[in-house]
Amino acid sequence: MAEKVGVYVCHCGSNIAGKVDVEQVAKWTGQHVKDVTVARDYKFMCSDLGQKLIEDDIKKEGLTRVVVAACSPHLHEKTFRRACSNGGLNPYLLEMTNIREHCSWVHSDRAAATEKAKSLVSAAAERVKWQQPLEPTYVDVNPATLVLGGGIAGLQATLELADAGHKVYLVERQPSIGGHMAQFDKTFPTLDCSACILTPKMSEAGQHENVTLLTYSELEEVTGSVGNFKVKVRQKARKVDYDKCTGCGVCVEKCPRKVLDSEFEAGMGTRKAIYVPFPQAVPRTPVLDTESCIWFERQRCGACRKLCPTDAIDFDQEDELLDLNVGNIILATGWKMFDCDQIPQYGYGRLANVFTSLELERMCNAAGPTAGKIVLRDGKTVPKRVAIIHCVGSRDIRHNAHCSAVCCMASLKFGHLLMEKLDAEVYSFYIDIRTNQKGYEEFYQRLLEEGMHFVRGKVSEVTDAARLPEEEGKLIVQCEDTLLGRQQRFPVDMAVLMGGMEPQTDARDVGLTCGISCSMAGFFTERHPKLDPVATMTDGIFVAGACQGAKDIPASVAQGAAAAARVQSMITRGKVMIEPIVATIDEENCSGCRICNNLCPFNAIDYDETRAVSHVITALCKGCGTCVSACPAQVITGAHFNNQQIFAEIEGVLWDAMQPTEATDASDTAEVSAS
Amino acid sequence: MKYAYYPGCSLESGSAAYDLSVRAVAEVLNIELEEIDDWNCCGATEYFTQDELVATSVIARNLALIRPDLRDVVAPCAACFLNLKKTDALMQDDPAMNAKINSALGAGGLHYDAGRVRVCHLLELLHTEVGEATLKEKMVQPLTGLRVAPYYGCQVVRPLGGLDNPEYPMKMDEMFKWLGADVVDYPVKAHCCGGHMTQISEDAAFELIRRLLQSAVDSKADLLLCMCPMCQLNLDAYQGRVNNFFNKDFQVPIIFFTQLLGVALGIDMQKLGFGKEIVGAEPIIQSRLAEQAAKANA
Amino acid sequence: MITETTEGHRSAFMREVMAETPGGEQLVHCLQCGSCGGSCPNGADMEFTPRAIFSMIAANRRHEVLASNTMWCCVSCYLCTTRCPQEIPITEIMYMLKRTSIAEGMATGTDAPALARTFTDLVEKHGRSFEFGLASRYYFFNKPMSLFKMGGMGFSMFTRGRIQLLPNKIRQVDQLQAIINKAKEIGGAS
The missing domain is CATH 3.40.50 (Rossmann fold)
Structure with missing residues (x-):
């Protein structure tokens, strides 16, 4: 017909x-x-x-x-x-x-x-x-959600869902939730205390009846599909029994081994071998770092184990693999700062008084390693002149082509704090000042009034090679003041590098695990940049915060909430449609060779031992067609992509190379005639 | 190891010490250097300011003259090295230029297949291909106690040269650490020596030379090691005039790194071209090595 | 990369610079950040920094650019090229400006073209450069007064055997000259 x-x-x-x-x-x-x-x-x-x-x-x-x-x-x-x-x-x-x-x-x-x-x-x-x-077909949506990353974006998403009455597993790699925001002192442009606005959310998440907190844990594997994901999470051994520990802190206090804290304190302070990263950490349960612990080095000490009042220290504790079933996954894995020593002409790591912005954050923080005092690397000298260098590893195609979006405002914040706390002269070296959110331009105006110096020019180098007497013993920041059109040298006591925001080093691996893609820069790719910014091309996987692109706290919070809303609508709908575009195996003719079993990227093919044939689990099949093309007996059919359909499509595209349509009946020829 | 050798014009006269020491060091390290027959001047930077095709064709003649059985060419001079490398790269990347250059070469009965030879810098050859183990094994005279400031200059380490980190190179530092020297870290080791500005605008060039000498003095270096004839000439021969100009009293010996490497390998200093530098390097080297010998005996 | 449709939106001089510089198409990405002007060892002596020159190129101020001293301050140390966050081949652009400026007789107020000319004349004659011949000729014709200042230094060099009084000549000068003449005949940059 x-x-x-x-x-x-x-x-x-x-x-x-x-x-x-x-x-x-x-x-x-x-x-x-x-x-x-x-x-x-x-x-x-x-x-x-x-x-x-x-x-x-x-x-x-x-x-x-x-x-x-x-x-x-x-x-x-x-x-x-x-x-x-x-x-x-x-x-x-x-x-x-x-x-x-x-x-x-x-x-x-x-x-x-x-x-x-x-x-x-x-x-x-x-x-x-x-x-x-x-x-x-339709399947039920598991109402539980996995949130990966306990920074501000992940926290927001977690609380939105938990408050709506849904179960959330919050998985965080570090010993505590809180993310980068926990490291900061003040937040722009309002200058409210970062900890004051963050810690209530942290403790709420820690105590919420609907939230299962899995800190010091990493995602290992994701299988299944929207509505019914099966997730494997590795909970790394803390060597401290989470249930027995009361968080009294005796172990930390008595531990004799001090090491540099290169994570939370950004290398500016120390911690013990057994530690809680910061006072407001959630959970309060410490983590024992076996790399630096004396017991793990030479089976001596054991002070923490001896002195723990609840017998919670367990040197034999091992990593645990947890299997979770969730309906949706929100990735909020955040960002890392550009490694500033990749730009040797800025001298980081070589010139003592060149700092990163994260180091300065820790120094500004009253709970930080210097108790809020901003001093040079010698620990006592107060800087009188400070250079703030923008776009370090950002807007630079040899490192990160993108604008990191937060550094301009963070520089203004530092300028304010340095002038307020030290009455220092602060020089901001910028290419363009970008203050395009609510209240941001006003903050820029405020800093202009306060007397921060703005020099338009990307810094060429920071050096200790003095040319003039007034440069002796100083760091000299050399750049072109592009508004004057002249090369200038600025002797300063301290230089701060505004390191750009990069995706986490293993973002691509996480993307692969979850079946979503990354941009060239390595940020997760959203489904649509404007109209679907928190969904991804894989149904049931959402992204929020800086893992999707460099962004500040307000934008991260907005995305966290948006991702939660998307998940809630899935939960409320209760059922998810499974596309009928799936593979089917003609079991009569299946030889049972099992080639398709291992090729299926979704583990959707089962092997029936007794009948010695393979068959497709329809709920898991994504219709990718891998098995269809691999089957040596050609007994697997992909619905909606069968041979007749494909050959007809090829003939159609080659219409001008084919015989006149009336002479050809597509039903009895699959070859393409070469005219 | 056998390499085609392109000494370049400076090594024939003003920088004969470089040529002498390169050949002497190569012999001890069993590196066979075969000089390109009838090579011509690379044109330094001077042809590029006039005509790019002439500049690259003049350079390409040298590449074309390399015997077909040799796969690598070594050029100790920074300008020669960069010119050979840049031309080969341009011919590989730009088919139109490749055709034009080969058409010019054709007028002299020559042809060069882009990429046929690898343009290798001497420092790379010694640091990476000869390497730490061999250098230590062949070392006769450790340089202990000698404070040396490796000076890389500009062109060789920049991305075109691709030899080392363009801002903060380390290969010469590493090499002389292997040989026991006290290598000073000073901030201007990859800054410009002024190049041909000494002949065009002395004031500008003298300031650049002053910065380098000052930084070496500030870091208490006994001597400064060069790997480019132009750098050596500017820092050494112009040192007196820089002193007059700025009313300074710099007395920094400037030698080629292969000369000091030769000392470590036990080669006679005369054979290494010592004595040709204006600010003499022998006294400080002798006295440091004597101090070391005295300490060893004590 | 620039595409056909956007090329028409560049000034005539910018198109010229891009076309005659290897890698010159990258110039469209200039952020005007000034890392070139800040890095240049001779930046303080420049009438216009390289950054300003790029802005002038975009604005088609050809005459001002070619008459400026900027490219003549360039010693080809490649520091600007190394540091440019947009990978603009700045040193190569300076070469292009030097070539164009000489070709159009606008390189006044600098001795660099004279030095270059003297140098390459010697190479074309002998096949090798010749420091003594270069220095004596260049200074005699261009900076006779400097010869006195140079005298002492020259003497020190001479007594150390670092000055050759006669040029080395390659065997096949005629072959080199044929190549040079052919290259000149084909003409032009990439």
Whole structure:
């Protein structure tokens, strides 16, 4: 029976029509492609009226298949499937072809782009005739959620969900939740104390009945799919029994081994071998660092174990692997600071009084290693002149091409604190000052009033090679003052490097584990940069905070809340549709070779020992097609992507190389004739 | 190990000490250097200010003259090294230039296949290819007690040269640490010596030379080690005039790093070209080594 | 990379600089950050820093750029190129400006072209450069007064055997000259 195909070519305003003659494409399709009964072009197919066209034609013309040539199916496949349903047609009898991203946006020659669009439409029309009606299945959504990362974005997401009554597993790599924000002193532009606004959220998360806190833990494996993920988490051995420990702190106090704290104190302070990273840490349970512990070095000491009143120290404790079942996952893995010693001309690590912004944060903090005193590396000299150097490892294609977004405001904050606390002369060396959020420009104005010096120029070098008497014993910051057009040298006591925000070193691995991709810079890729900023291309995996791109606290909090809202809507819906685009194995003809078993990236193929055949677990299958192409006996079929459909599509795209359509019946030939 | 050798014009006259010491050191380390037959001047930076194609064609003639069985060429001079490297890279990356250069070479009956030879710097050869173990094994006279300031100059370590960290190179530092010397860390070791500015704008050049000498003196270096003829010339021959100009009294011996390496390998100082430098280096080297011998005997 | 459609939006001089400098297309990415001008060992002597020059190139101020002393302060130390956060081949652009300035007779107020000319004339004649010949000729014709200042230094060099009075000549000077003449005949940069 001949199908009746309706073809709809979208102008997308001028997005497509600007480079493709859409009217000609529609007209040509109607005249030249077999079985096409309706071919129209329309300004915006995704509009209500555009959808109505499809519905009406199905009803009036009795269409049995629909092709929409428009944008990416990622954007509007759902829209047009719904239109088909509304018209009474099975939604899987729709085929979308992308003549925008794949055609008009990437070509400049209008005639050639039009020809290409014809080929794409022809391919879709040939293919759609072989598509079969499919019925989606629905599975229940597990209402529990995994949040990876206990910084401010992850905390916000956790509390939003927990307060709404849903179970959350909050997994954090460090011994305490809190993230970078716990290290900061003041927050811009309001200068409120970072700890004062953060710690209530930390303790709330720590005590919440719906939150299971898994600190000092890392994600190992994710399987399953939206609604039903199975997650393996490695809880690293703290060597302290979480349940027995009361957080009294005797072990920490009595531990004789002091080591440099390169994590929380950014190398500015020390900690013990058994430690709680900071006073407000959540949980209060200490962690024993076996790398520096005397017991693990030479089986001596053991002071902590001897003195613990609740017998909570357990030197034999081992890593534990936890299996969690969750419906959704929020990644809030945060950022790391650019390694400033990668720019040797700034002297970090070589010149004592060159500091990183994180080091200065710790010094500003009253609970920090200097009790809030800002001093030079000698521990006592108060700097009188301070240089703040912007864009260290940011806006630099040899390191990070992106703008780190927070450093300008953080520099202004430091300028304020240095002037307020030390009455120092503060010089900010900037390329552009970027203060584009609420209240930020006002803060810049405030610093202009306070007398911070602004020099427009990227610093060329920081050196101790004095040329003039007044430079002796100082750090000299050399740059071009680009507004004067002159090379200048500024003798200062302290230089602060505003290290850029980078993705975590292992962000790509985490992305791989969760099946999501990263940008060139290594930040997680969101589903849509404007309209879907916290979802990813993998259903059920969301991102929030600086792991998605450099951003400040307000933006991280907003994303944390947004991701939680997205998860809540999934939970409330209760069921998630599983696409019927899955593989099926013809068990009659399966030889039981098991090649497909190991290839399946979703572990969706089971092997039946007794019958010696493989079969697909439909709920887990993502329809990727790997097994279909790998099966040596060719007994696996991918629904919606079977051979007939693919070959018809190829013939369609090669319409101009084929015999005239009336002479060729796609049903009895799969070869492409070379004309 | 066998390498094509491109000494360059400076090593024939003004920097003969470099040539002498390179050849002497190579012999002890069993490195065979075969001088390119009938090589011509690389043009330094002077052709590039006039005509890029002439500049690169003149350089490419030397590459084309390298015997087909040799895969590597060593050029001790910074300008020669960079010019050979830059031209080979340009010919590899830019097919149009490659064709033009080969067309010019064709007028002289020559041809060069871009990338056929690897342009290798002497420091890379000694530091990385000969390496720590061999240098230590062949060392006869440790340089203990001698405070040396390795000076890398500019072009060789910049990204085009690709020899070392462009801002803070370490290979010469490492090499002389292996040989027992006291290597001083001073901030201007990869800054410019003034290049040809000594001939164009003396005031500008003298200031650059002063900065380098001052930094070496501040770090209490006994001597400064160069790897480029231009650097050696500017810092050594112009030192007296810099002293007059700034009313200073610098007396910093400036030698080629291969000369001091030769000392460590036990080669006679005369064979290494000592005595050609204006500010004499022998007295301080002799006295430091004597101090060391006295300490060893005590 | 620049594409056909944006190229039309550059000033004529900017297109010229980009076309005649290897890697010159990177110039469109200049942030005007000044790390070049801040790094240059001779930056203090420049009328315009390299950054300012790039701005002037974009504004098509060709004459001012070619008449400036900026590129003549450049000693090709590549520090600016190393530090440029946008990987602009600044040293190569300076070479291009030097070439253009000489070719159009705008390189006045600097001895660099004379030095370059004297140097390459010697190379073309002998196949090797020749420090004594270069110095004596260059100073005699361009800075006769400097010869007196140079005298003492020259003497020290001479007594240490560092000055050769006669040039070395390569065997196949005619081959080198044929190559040079052919290159001049083909002409032009990349």
